[in-house]
Amino acid sequence: MFRVLVLGELTRHLKSYRLLLAVVAGPLCMVVAATIHQIDLREQVSAYSRLARSAESDANLDWVLLPRPYPTLGFVSADGADRTEATVLRPHLAAPVIPGVSERSWVFVAQPLDWAAVVVLLYSLMAVALTYDAVAGEKAQGTLRVLTARPIGRMSLILSKIAGSFLVVALSFVLGAVASLAVVAVDGGGSLSAETAPNLVLAVMLVLVFLLFNVLLGVAASVSVARPAAALQRALGAWTVLALVVPAGVTVAGSMLHPLESEAELQRNFGLVSMEFRERLSVSSEALAGIVNREDLSPAQKRARIASLEADMMADQEAALAEQERALAEVRRDYLRQSAAQRTWTEKFSALSPFSLLRRSLDRLSFAGWSGEREFLRQVDRFEPTFTEFVIDQRRQRRDEAGEGVAMALIQDAEGEEYRLRGITGLSYAALPIRPGEGPRFAWRRPSPGELVNQTVGDVLWMVLFVAGATGWVARRFASYDCR
Amino acid sequence: MLRIALKRCRLSARSGWLLGAWAVGAALAAATVWVGWIGYGERVDLFEGNRIAQRVKAEDATVYVGVEIGFERPPTPLSLISRGVGEDLGVSARIRGRYREPELARRDRPRTGAARRLNADLAWTFALVLGFTGVFAGHGVINGERRAGTLKLQLRSGLPRPHLLLGEFLGGLIVVAIPLLLFCLGFLAWAATAGPSLDGREWLRVLLFFGLATLYGAFWVALSLCLSVFLRQRETSLLVGILIWVSSAALYQPLAGWAATRAAPPALEAAAASADRDVAARRAAIRTRRNVRAEQYMRYRTLASLGPVTAFQEAARLVATTSVDDHIAFLADVDDVERRFIAWQAEKLERYPERENTMHSGQEALDIGGLPAPEYRPLPVEASLRGAALPVGALSLFTTLLLVGGVIGFEKLDLTEAGV
Numbered sequence: 001m002f003r004v005l006v007l008g009e010l011t012r013h014l015k016s017y018r019l020l021l022a023v024v025a026g027p028l029c030m031v032v033a034a035t036i037h038q039i040d041l042r043e044q045v046s047a048y049s050r051l052a053r054s055a056e057s058d059a060n061l062d063w064v065l066l067p068r069p070y071p072t073l074g075f076v077s078a079d080g081a082d083r084t085e086a087t088v089l090r091p092h093l094a095a096p097v098i099p100g101v102s103e104r105s106w107v108f109v110a111q112p113l114d115w116a117a118v119v120v121l122l123y124s125l126m127a128v129a130l131t132y133d134a135v136a137g138e139k140a141q142g143t144l145r146v147l148t149a150r151p152i153g154r155m156s157l158i159l160s161k162i163a164g165s166f167l168v169v170a171l172s173f174v175l176g177a178v179a180s181l182a183v184v185a186v187d188g189g190g191s192l193s194a195e196t197a198p199n200l201v202l203a204v205m206l207v208l209v210f211l212l213f214n215v216l217l218g219v220a221a222s223v224s225v226a227r228p229a230a231a232l233q234r235a236l237g238a239w240t241v242l243a244l245v246v247p248a249g250v251t252v253a254g255s256m257l258h259p260l261e262s263e264a265e266l267q268r269n270f271g272l273v274s275m276e277f278r279e280r281l282s283v284s285s286e287a288l289a290g291i292v293n294r295e296d297l298s299p300a301q302k303r304a305r306i307a308s309l310e311a312d313m314m315a316d317q318e319a320a321l322a323e324q325e326r327a328l329a330e331v332r333r334d335y336l337r338q339s340a341a342q343r344t345w346t347e348k349f350s351a352l353s354p355f356s357l358l359r360r361s362l363d364r365l366s367f368a369g370w371s372g373e374r375e376f377l378r379q380v381d382r383f384e385p386t387f388t389e390f391v392i393d394q395r396r397q398r399r400d401e402a403g404e405g406v407a408m409a410l411i412q413d414a415e416g417e418e419y420r421l422r423g424i425t426g427l428s429y430a431a432l433p434i435r436p437g438e439g440p441r442f443a444w445r446r447p448s449p450g451e452l453v454n455q456t457v458g459d460v461l462w463m464v465l466f467v468a469g470a471t472g473w474v475a476r477r478f479a480s481y482d483c484r
Numbered sequence: 485m486l487r488i489a490l491k492r493c494r495l496s497a498r499s500g501w502l503l504g505a506w507a508v509g510a511a512l513a514a515a516t517v518w519v520g521w522i523g524y525g526e527r528v529d530l531f532e533g534n535r536i537a538q539r540v541k542a543e544d545a546t547v548y549v550g551v552e553i554g555f556e557r558p559p560t561p562l563s564l565i566s567r568g569v570g571e572d573l574g575v576s577a578r579i580r581g582r583y584r585e586p587e588l589a590r591r592d593r594p595r596t597g598a599a600r601r602l603n604a605d606l607a608w609t610f611a612l613v614l615g616f617t618g619v620f621a622g623h624g625v626i627n628g629e630r631r632a633g634t635l636k637l638q639l640r641s642g643l644p645r646p647h648l649l650l651g652e653f654l655g656g657l658i659v660v661a662i663p664l665l666l667f668c669l670g671f672l673a674w675a676a677t678a679g680p681s682l683d684g685r686e687w688l689r690v691l692l693f694f695g696l697a698t699l700y701g702a703f704w705v706a707l708s709l710c711l712s713v714f715l716r717q718r719e720t721s722l723l724v725g726i727l728i729w730v731s732s733a734a735l736y737q738p739l740a741g742w743a744a745t746r747a748a749p750p751a752l753e754a755a756a757a758s759a760d761r762d763v764a765a766r767r768a769a770i771r772t773r774r775n776v777r778a779e780q781y782m783r784y785r786t787l788a789s790l791g792p793v794t795a796f797q798e799a800a801r802l803v804a805t806t807s808v809d810d811h812i813a814f815l816a817d818v819d820d821v822e823r824r825f826i827a828w829q830a831e832k833l834e835r836y837p838e839r840e841n842t843m844h845s846g847q848e849a850l851d852i853g854g855l856p857a858p859e860y861r862p863l864p865v866e867a868s869l870r871g872a873a874l875p876v877g878a879l880s881l882f883t884t885l886l887l888v889g890g891v892i893g894f895e896k897l898d899l900t901e902a903g904v
Contacts, residue, residue, distance in 0.1 A: 017720075021727075029735060036742050113738040121734045129723050229624065232719040233501060236726060240616070245508070252515065268533070 002156050005147075009134070009164025018129050022168055026123055027176035033113045034180035037075035038187040073196055073366035075184060076203050077116040077359070115180070116362045119173070119207050120243060120355050124214040127169045131218025132235045133228040134161045135481065140228055144483045158219065158478045162471075166215045170208055177204055199365040202456055206365075209463045210358045216470035217242075223477045246353035254346035260338045269334075273327045280320035284313060285409040288421040292413045299417050310422055317423060322392050329384065336377060343370045351459075354466045361459040365452060375447060386440045394434070485651040488643070492655025496621060505620060506663045509613035513667055517674075519604045520564040524680065527559035534576070545850050548832055549841045553579040553825055555858035557814055560805055561680030565693050566607040566797065568806025569781055577818045579858075581825040585767040586818050607800035610697045611733060611793050614660060618704025619725035621656040624718030625709055626894065631718070636899055646891045649709065653887060656705035661698050668694040685865055692803045692869075696876065700796040703879055704729070706886040707792075713893040729793070736791040744784035748776055774815060781808035786874065792882060795875035802872040809871050810863055817861065824856040 013019045135158070138144040147157060181200075184191050192200075221235035222228070291297070291305045347370050350356035364371045409421040447455075496502045538554035545551045557575040578587045626649070629635040638648060672690065675682055682690065707728065711721035785808065788794035801807040832851065833840055839850065 032739070036738070039746075113735065113742075117734060117738075121730050125723075125727060125730060129727075133719070228717075229628075229719045229722075232722055236722070237501075237504075244612070245512075252519065271537075 005160030006164045022172040026172045029118045030176035030180040034075045034183040076366040077362040077368045078114045127214035128218040128235045130165045132232045135222040136231040137228045148483045203365045213354050242353045243355045247356040250349045258342035269331045277320045277324040288409050292411050383442050485647045488651025489655035496659045505617050516609045547841045562804040566800040566804040567605045568801040581829045607797050614701040615729045618701050619708045621659045622705045622708030623722040625652045626712040628718040649894050660701035703883045706883045710886045710890040713890050732791045733793040740787040748779040789875040789878040795879045799872045799875040802868045821858040
């Protein structure tokens with residue numbers, strides 16, 4: 001009997017325009033998303049390899065490029081992918097800078113089109129559209145009384161309606177997923193591999209649970225009122241709150257509860273650190289003049305004293321530079337810590353709505369979003385001290401080898417003899433390239449499938465909890481629903 | 485016609501959904517203004533701080549290599565209306581003349597962390613709120629009354645069908661426009677007292693934006709009415725209206741962006757060459773990238789005019805001086821200042837060749853007299869209006885076509901028992 005009822009529900013959808021929407025619009029959008037992703041991927045990979053080559057030959061003591069491979073499952077969720085592809089580490093300067101590789105190949109007023117966007121915005125609405133009149137519509141037509149008069153429990157009746165609608169929307173999604181995966185597989189590019197298969201399976205499972213929740217949302221609206229129009233209004237109201245208002249509210253609340261330093265404040269802090277070391281980094285022209293203008297010293301003695309002054313000053317400057325770098329790095333880390341606290345909070349509370357929960361999970365599974373960025377920043381953070389130590393060590397070695405440094409002060413004595421005083425500044429080493437084969441290597445480690453599964457299990461349980469809660473509510477409500 | 489419009493207003497005012505929708509909409513819009521206002525205050529601080537820092541830096545410079553010009557677009561309070569691509573593409577330039585190409589930075593963006601991902605401006609909030617309320621306002625007007633049997637009664641009074649439909653449209657428009665007008669008055673009162681100080685042109689731009697928002701609301705009312713003529717069930721018309729909104733807001737935008745990019749492919753070679761050590765090559769590469777980027781945006785705007793949500797947002801950017809037009813004008817100013825600065829550097833180095841990059845003991849302060857002073861010139865209102873002609877024209881045309889289609893469909897509508 002249950003099977004008959006499910007078939008009856010399917011037949012009801014077959015007669016409706018909504019089936020056309022389910023079968024055509026959703027899969028079409030997913031195929032378009034996959035096609036765009038493949039084109040985007042080729043351009044990103046090309047730009048990335050060019051920049052990596054350029055960094056390999058051009059990296060100097062002022063900066064180093066830390067690449068992160070383009071997330072291979074960008075068609076599932078592309079959010080934030082452009083922020084985490086690569087970073088430039090600059091020991092002297094401000095926060096890590098995202099270089100040219102992050103240039104998206106399309107105009108960035110547009111949000112990326114990916115599975116997450118299509119499911120959250122289109123499939124969820126489709127599920128609501130299929131179910132808002134499941135009960136209220138039957139009641140308005142007078143068929144609900146006929147159905148409840150049959151020897152079947154109300155629980156079975158409502159579950160058959162849920163199952164019938166879920167089958168339609170799930171089949172539509174699976175169709176879209178298979179079609180978009182076919183596009184990706186035919187086009188190539190390394191997105192599909194044994195390594196990414198568990199992520200894909202998990203993503204599909206999560207989406208299906210999410211769609212079941214949306215089916216329940218429509219049915220819940222349907223059993224809460226008597227008229228289908230009112231049911232639709234309620235369902236759309238709930239959809240608006242869960243899909244748009246709650247995620248936006250969580251983001252705004254995260255920004256307010258964990259405020260960041262303003263950019264002005266951040267720049268001021270960098271400025272204060274630089275000012276603190278400015279005196280120690282400046283070249284002592286007065287001391288040079290004091291030696292050069294002494295009439296009791298011969299030119300050789302003057303040069304010897306200048307060399308001694310230079311050695312003392314350069315050692316002090318070197319120490320000051322190293323301290324300054326550490327202090328600047330600390331300012332930057334403070335900012336990153338604040339940002340991390342804010343985004344972690346936002347990510348945690350995104351579980352308040354199944355819509356933002358799904359986005360979070362798909363982000364994780366496709367190495368995008370904050371979780372991907374956080375992992376990348378962690379690795380950059382671990383790498384940074386090694387690089388800074390390397391830079392300081394290189395400076396020392398090169399100074400010892402060639403006495404490098406920039407002539408920062410020049411003065412002539414009464415006889416016209418010219419004397420120079422060299423010093424160390426950020427500028428003096430900016431143009432010195434890192435010798436090929438030297439320097440610590442940064443190797444991006446992608447989280448293993450096991451780690452990702454661990455992270456996602458909690459999300460799956462949350463989603464199941466949402467579904468269980470909605471099912472319980474619907475069943476209780478329908479048990480006392482007035483079918484007349 | 486007016487009687488019908490007033491009846492529609494009365495009916496709408498009685499339904500709780502409208503009041504609820506407007507309460508939520510007003511709260512969202514107020515929150516948007518609040519977030520935007522905080523960001524604007526921060527941008528003003530940063531702008532002033534940078535200006536002072538640049539002046540001090542130039543005065544403290546001891547060699548000509550160290551002299552540079554900072555050129556920033558002053559933050560505009562109109563970014564509360566639309567943050568726009570102008571901000572995203574860079575509003576601050578460091579001009580270093582012969583030594584290095586100008587460097588653009590996105591200084592005009594508040595660092596509110598997670599909230600930066602929200603497009604917190606009134607153009608987006610209104611696109612959402614007016615879209616939904618417009619669809620709600622007109623969704624069951626014809627098919628609902630037709631089912632209830634009240635449509636026949638109204639037509640029996642001798643009222644021509646087009647008048648009835650236009651009366652309903654007017655009523656829906658009033659339902660959308662009155663809360664918008666109240667919000668507009670509140671915004672203007674806030675701006676005049678505690679908010680940003682606006683000059684005459686900016687007041688005009690704010691008023692133009694609210695006019696534009698009314699037109700956008702009218703489009704959704706017309707669409708919803710048209711759907712209620714052609715679809716039998718009111719819930720179907722509501723659903724289709726919402727789906728059109730979602731498609732226009734969330735799906736059409738990336739598709740238009742992608743198509744615009746395909747028409748003007750990204751300058752990847754230029755991106756790679758921008759890391760080149762040769763200043764001339766780097767300068768050329770950066771110029772190429774800028775041109776390609778600007779071309780992509782111009783194409784995007786043309787395509788965006790074909791979608792109601794994107795057309796409204798593009799027109800809002802033009803009105804709020806945050807469009808790509810303003811950015812291109814800013815880049816032209818940067819180029820002009822750079823040319824003058826290079827000439828200034830050449831003149832100074834001719835007079836003081838030894839002070840290019842070597843500091844001498846006991847030397848006098850650097851001669852920075854005649855240093856070019858950049859001056860930001862905002863685009864006049866007329867230029868913005870010219871740019872907005874396409875999206876506004878498209879929005880007006882769509883609204884008119886929907887109304888005409890609705891009238892034609894309504895004339896042919898079968899109101900007999902069989903038809904219902």
